[in-house]
Amino acid sequence: MAIKEYIRERFFPHIWCPGCGHGIVLNSLLRAIEKLGMSKNEIVMVSGIGCSSRISGYVDFHTLHTIHGRALAFATGVKLSRPELNLIVPMGDGDALAIGGNHFIHAARRNIDITAIVMNNRIYGMTGGQYSPLSGYGTMATTAPYTNIDHSFDTVQLAMAAGATFVARTTTYHVQQMTKIFREAVLHEGFSVVEVLSQCPTYFGRKNRLGTAVDMMEQYKNNTTPVGSKAKKENPDLIERGIFVQKELPEYCHEYDKIIERAMQKIT
Amino acid sequence: MSDNIKFLQGNEACVEGALYAGLEFFAGYPITPSTEIAELLAYRLPQRGGRFIQMEDEIASMCAIIGASLTGRKVMTATSGPGFSLMQEALGYAIMAEIPCVIVNVQRGGPSTGIPTHVSQGDVNQARWGTHGDHAVVTLTASNHQDVFAMTVEAFNIAETYRTPVILLFDEVVGHMREQLVVPQEGELALVERLRTAVKAGVDYHPYLPREDGRLPMSDFGGIHRYNVTGLFHDMWGFPSDKPQVVHDLIRHLVDKINNNVNQITKYKSYYLDDAEFILISYGASARSALHLVEYLRPRGERIGLLELQTLWPFPDYLVREKCGHAKYVIVVEMNMGQILQEVRRVMDQPQKVFLANRIDGVFITPMDIRNIMRVVQGKGV
Numbered sequence: 264m265a266i267k268e269y270i271r272e273r274f275f276p277h278i279w280c281p282g283c284g285h286g287i288v289l290n291s292l293l294r295a296i297e298k299l300g301m302s303k304n305e306i307v308m309v310s311g312i313g314c315s316s317r318i319s320g321y322v323d324f325h326t327l328h329t330i331h332g333r334a335l336a337f338a339t340g341v342k343l344s345r346p347e348l349n350l351i352v353p354m355g356d357g358d359a360l361a362i363g364g365n366h367f368i369h370a371a372r373r374n375i376d377i378t379a380i381v382m383n384n385r386i387y388g389m390t391g392g393q394y395s396p397l398s399g400y401g402t403m404a405t406t407a408p409y410t411n412i413d414h415s416f417d418t419v420q421l422a423m424a425a426g427a428t429f430v431a432r433t434t435t436y437h438v439q440q441m442t443k444i445f446r447e448a449v450l451h452e453g454f455s456v457v458e459v460l461s462q463c464p465t466y467f468g469r470k471n472r473l474g475t476a477v478d479m480m481e482q483y484k485n486n487t488t489p490v491g492s493k494a495k496k497e498n499p500d501l502i503e504r505g506i507f508v509q510k511e512l513p514e515y516c517h518e519y520d521k522i523i524e525r526a527m528q529k530i531t
Numbered sequence: 532m533s534d535n536i537k538f539l540q541g542n543e544a545c546v547e548g549a550l551y552a553g554l555e556f557f558a559g560y561p562i563t564p565s566t567e568i569a570e571l572l573a574y575r576l577p578q579r580g581g582r583f584i585q586m587e588d589e590i591a592s593m594c595a596i597i598g599a600s601l602t603g604r605k606v607m608t609a610t611s612g613p614g615f616s617l618m619q620e621a622l623g624y625a626i627m628a629e630i631p632c633v634i635v636n637v638q639r640g641g642p643s644t645g646i647p648t649h650v651s652q653g654d655v656n657q658a659r660w661g662t663h664g665d666h667a668v669v670t671l672t673a674s675n676h677q678d679v680f681a682m683t684v685e686a687f688n689i690a691e692t693y694r695t696p697v698i699l700l701f702d703e704v705v706g707h708m709r710e711q712l713v714v715p716q717e718g719e720l721a722l723v724e725r726l727r728t729a730v731k732a733g734v735d736y737h738p739y740l741p742r743e744d745g746r747l748p749m750s751d752f753g754g755i756h757r758y759n760v761t762g763l764f765h766d767m768w769g770f771p772s773d774k775p776q777v778v779h780d781l782i783r784h785l786v787d788k789i790n791n792n793v794n795q796i797t798k799y800k801s802y803y804l805d806d807a808e809f810i811l812i813s814y815g816a817s818a819r820s821a822l823h824l825v826e827y828l829r830p831r832g833e834r835i836g837l838l839e840l841q842t843l844w845p846f847p848d849y850l851v852r853e854k855c856g857h858a859k860y861v862i863v864v865e866m867n868m869g870q871i872l873q874e875v876r877r878v879m880d881q882p883q884k885v886f887l888a889n890r891i892d893g894v895f896i897t898p899m900d901i902r903n904i905m906r907v908v909q910g911k912g913v
Contacts, residue, residue, distance in 0.1 A: 330762055341752060
C-alpha cells in the first residue's frame with residue numbers, strides 16, 4: 264500500500280509550523296507500518312493534547328484524540344477490551360511525562376502491548392513555548408524568562424525503570440533508523456517506548472538560539488551516538504540512540520486471558 | 532428459597548444490575564464507600580469473559596472505560612466524591628464525543644476527603660455541573676436495592692439510547708445497607724443494545740451526523756469504518772472545527788438530545804400525592820425516612836405524600852410542578868445544604884411554600900428529623 268493510502272488527505276494541510284519535526288515522525292511511522300503490511304482497520308491511534316497529538320487526525324486508522332496527558336489510559340481501555348487491535352500512542356514530552364507521567368509509568372509497569380511514541384521537542388509548542396519536564400536546566404522558555412531551573416529526566420531511563428520491555432531513542436535526523444525502530448516497536452509484544460528527538464524551531468530553537476530547523480537537525484547528528492559506542496565513553500555528553508531494551512515478558516492482555524480462564528474454571 | 536432472591540449490600544445490587552444490563556468492561560480505583568463494586572466485579576466479570584482493570588487513579592479509570600466503550604462494550608466505573616472530582620474532565624470528554632458509559636458515585640461527605648465512611652448527598656450539583664462548559668447530563672438515583680438494580684439497568688439503557696455518560700448517584704447508606712433483592716428473570720427488564728450503523732464498508736460513514744430522530748449510529752473501533760473521535764468541537768466526520776455554525780449546532784445537539792427527552796428520562800415514584808396538603812420531595816437514602824414518616828402519619832389523619840425522584844438530572848421541572856403545585860407546603864428532604872431545594876424553588880410558582888429538612892453531619896436523616904421541620908412549618912413548634 265502506498266504511504267498516501269494511510270493519510271486522510273481531506274484533513275490537510277496540517278497545523279504544524281514550517282520546519283517542525285513532527286511531520287518527519289509521521290512519515291517514518293507510516294513507512295514502518297507500510298513495511299509491516301498492516302491493514303488500516305487493525306490499527307488504533309490514540310493521542311492526547313498538543314502539537315504532537317494532532318498526528319492522529321491525519322492518519323486513516325481508528326483515531327482517538329483525547330484529553331491532555333491521558334492518551335495511554337484511553338489506549339489501555341481500547342487494548343484490554345480488544346487485544347487483537349494494534350495500539351499506537353504518539354505523545355509530546357509534556358503530554359507524556361508531565362501531566363501524563365503517572366499513566367506512562369503504570370502502562371510500562373503492566374507491560375500492556377501499546378507502542379508509545381514520545382515526540383520530544385523539549386517545549387510546549389501549542390501554548391507558545393513554555394518549559395517542559397524535558398527542556399532541561401539552563402534552557403530558556405516563555406515561562407523561564409531568567410532561565411529554567413527545573414532538571415529534566417531521561418525518558419529512556421525512566422521507561423526502563425518503570426518496566427517497559429522495549430525502549431529506544433532516535434531523532435528526526437536519523438529517519439532510516441527511526442523507521443526501523445518503529446517497525447520493531449510495533450512488532451514487539453509488550454509496552455514499547457520510542458523517544459524521538461524532534462525539533463521545534465519556532466519556540467525551543469528560537470528561545471535557545473539554536474538556529475533553523477536544519478541547524479537543529481544537524482545538532483541531532485552531532486550530539487548523538489549509537490548505543491554503547493566508543494564515542495559515548497570519550498564524550499559522556501553525547502546522547503545515545505538506538506534500541507536500549509528489547510525483552511520478552513508476559514504481556515498484560517495475555518495475562519488477563521489467563522485470569523478469565525481461571526475465573527471460568529471456578530464456576531464450572 | 533429461590534436462587535434469584537438475595538440478601539446483599541446496595542453496592543452489590545448495583546453490580547447485579549450492571550451484569551444484568553450486559554456490563555463487559557469495568558475500570559476503577561479503590562475508594563470508600565464504593566470499593567465493593569470494584570471488588571465484586573474483579574471477581575464476577577472474568578467469569579463471563581468480561582474484563583476488569585484497576586487503574587492508577589480515577590482519571591485513568593474514566594479514560595479507560597471511554598476507550599473500551601468505543602470498541603463496542605458496555606462499560607462502567609465506580610467511585611466516590613474525591614474520585615468523582617478527578618473524573619470530571621474525562622466525563623466532559625464522554626459528553627462531547629458522545630460515548631455511552633455509566634459512572635457510579637456512592638456519595639460520602641465532602642468537600643475534600645470529607646467523611647469517607649458516612650452518608651451525604653452533597654454531590655448532586657457536582658453531577659450536574661462538575662465538568663466545564665455548557666452541557667446536559669443524566670443522573671439517576673435510588674433509595675432501595677430493588678431500585679438500585681433497576682436504575683443501574685436504566686442507566687445503561689439511557690447511555691446507549693442517547694450516546695451519553697449516565698451518572699448513578701447513590702449514597703453511603705444505600706451502598707452499605709443490606710436488604711433483599713429479587714433479581715429479575717432474563718427478559719423481565721428491557722435492555723437497550725447499541726445502535727450500530729448499517730453503512731457498508733467503502734461507503735462514507737459520518738460518525739457525528741445525527742439521524743432525523745437525533746440518534747447517532749455507532750461503529751466499533753476495529754470495525755470496518757475508521758473515523759476520528761475528539762474532545763474538540765467537531766464536524767460530522769469527527770474532525771476538529773471552529774466554524775461558528777458547527778460549534779453552535781453541536782452544543783445545541785448535545786443539550787437538546789437530553790433536554791428534549793426529559794419525559795422519557797424522568798423516573799420517579801409517588802406516594803399519596805392526590806389529596807396531599809403536605810408533600811415531601813426526596814431521593815436516595817433520604818427518601819426512605821421520608822416514606823417512613825408518610826406511612827406513619829397517613830393512618831393518623833395527616834394528608835401527607837411523597838414524591839421520590841429517581842432522575843435528578845435533567846431536573847423534571849414539569850413533573851414537580853404538576854405533582855406539587857396544589858400542595859400547601861412542600862418539604863425537600865435531602866442530606867446536603869439544599870441542592871434539590873434550589874431546583875424545586877426554581878420550578879414552583881410559589882417558592883415561599885417550599886422548605887428544607889436536611890442533615891449535613893454525616894448522620895442519616897431520621898423520620899423524626901423531618902417531623903420536627905414539619906411541625907415548625909405548621910407553626911406547632913418542635
